[in-house]
Amino acid sequence: MTENEKLALQERIIEALKTVYDPEIPVNIYDLGLIYRIELMDDGRAEVDMTLTAPNCPAADFIMEDVRMRVEGITGITSATINLVFEPEWDKDMMSEEAKLELGFM
Numbered sequence: 001m002t003e004n005e006k007l008a009l010q011e012r013i014i015e016a017l018k019t020v021y022d023p024e025i026p027v028n029i030y031d032l033g034l035i036y037r038i039e040l041m042d043d044g045r046a047e048v049d050m051t052l053t054a055p056n057c058p059a060a061d062f063i064m065e066d067v068r069m070r071v072e073g074i075t076g077i078t079s080a081t082i083n084l085v086f087e088p089e090w091d092k093d094m095m096s097e098e099a100k101l102e103l104g105f106m
Contacts, residue, residue: 001042009076013038013046016070022052023059027102029067033094036085044078046071051090060084 001009017030029035029050037049048067052060064082071080092105100106 001040001044005076006040009040009046009074010038012074013040013048013071013077016074017048017067020063020066020070022057022063025053025103027095027099029063031096031099033096033099034090044076046077046080047083048080049083049085051085053090055086 014030017035018028020029021027022029022032022034025032032053034052035048035050037047039047041047048071050064050067052063057063064084068080068082071077071082092100095103095105097106
């Protein structure tokens with residue numbers, strides 16, 4: 001896989017992640033700053049490190065499965081591994097400007 005192909009796939013992954021929402025927050029997980037890392041392997045495997053707004057989030061399993069299914073649904077992705085991480089700890093400063101505006105933090 002060339003670097004250009006990887007960049008195009010990464011853009012499609014980001015677009016897909018922007019369709020995943022925490023059921024309690026009206027902003028997608030990408031703009032919330034919950035995605036820490038997206039790595040693509042040459043064989044089409046994707047690895048995503050993500051966090052949650054709170055470690056005891058009741059929707060954690062649902063959100064992670066939604067992320068996995070949406071990433072694996074992208075043509076060119078052979079499999080997706082979703083890693084739940086809590087370092088660094090998430091805070092509202094990780095949100096995009098649009099998310100802060102939507103949630104009234106600006």
